[in-house]
Amino acid sequence: MPFTLRSGLIAIALTVSSGVTQSGVADERSDKVDTIFSEFATDKGPGCSVGVIQDGQYALRRSYGMANLQHGVPLDSSSVFRIASVSKQFTAMSILLLAEQGKLSLDDDVHKYLPDLMDYGHTVTIRQMLHHIAGMADYGDSPELFPNANGEEFRWGNEDYLSIPEFYNKVKKVPLKHEPGTKFLYSNFAYFLLGQVVEAASGKSLRDYAGENIFAPLGMAHTQFNDDVNRVIEKEAYGYRKKEDGEFELYMTNLSYVGDGGIYTSIDDFLAWDQNYYANRLGKADPQLISTMQTPGPLTRVKEEGKETQYAMALELSDFEGHQRISHSGSWVAFSTYYARIPDLKFSVVTFCNSSEASAPGLAEKVIHAYLD
Secondary structure (H helix, E strand, O other), X not given: XXXXXXXXXXHHHEEXXXXXXXXXXXXXXXXXXXXXXXXXXXXXXXXXXXXEEEOOEEEEEEEEOEEEOOOOEEOOOOOEEEOHHHHHHHHHHHHHHHHXXXXXXXXXXXXXXOOOOOXXXXXXXXXXXXXXXXXXXXXOOOHHHOEOXXXXXXXXXXXXXXXXXXXXXXXXXXXXXXXXXXXXXXXXXXXXXXXXXXXXXXXXXXXXXXXXXXXXXXXXXXXXXXXXXXOOOOOEOOOEEEOOOOOEEEOOOOOOOOOOOOEEEOHHHHHHHHHHOOOOOOOOOOHHHHHHHHOOOOOOOEEEOOEXXXXXXXXXXXXXXXXXXXXXXXXXXXXXXXXXXXXXXXXXXXXXXXXXXXXXXXXXXXXXXXXXX
């Protein structure tokens, strides 16, 4: 059955764009996607945008729900989302471009660029930080260093606030969790500090460096590291969470830190990033740049719930029915995001959600099966 908007829903809550000629198979798959996201196809709440990429173009772009409830603005493929930890791959690419430019070495000690970091008692390299094997801590560790204005534990949502310099002055005092180079431990602090390394090595903010060296060359005009959350973002999707009474409230962030997150982008823009993995256009256009980024680090093999993964540089490698899947998820305040690519099938799914009720990885997994089963 073709998807129809039932009573109580309006057409504005579902926006559709397709990059393929309509056929019975395409209709069947898009109907399945509509069913997967049906709970978000309403003008009464936030939702998700999803893109399916096949052979270098969007086979499907659909959006469900609202970008802005205050003004009745629906989501569409040009809506700009904060994509949380999916941002890390842009930080990693910035580091690799600086290495290509001869402005740093991946095996340098991070103290070479950030000399005011505490003495860890060990050499901590940039490469270890990229692979999450540097032994660095994460949000929630060393809470005594992050009191809020009332001296209570810092809240990482939209309640408390630290500027980037204030946050750096806290993070630089956080000790290692374990000796570097001994095991895998995911660390947002490591990627935040990598953003600071970009600034130190390039003389530019991460926002400006990535803008000039990644987003401009790829034509990603509506993508940026947003290091000022008070900046006006064209077509921004606001984040929302549901209250106990069933109504939605804003759930954004007061925090402007970038590196571990902070990318704002759209489904439309993301196609250029996806395609750059197949034919690199950045820096010297050397395919080795992509190969390096996708090579898993030592000690990064993890097995959980029967699923084995390895971590490259801001990319997680796993198996999908005999095919390599390269992916990363993100979650911050109301936003849930996921990007997965299956290179040998030239197939990708991108899912961005602005609702705390949504799990982008779970939804994307269903979309992948809808297309590839």
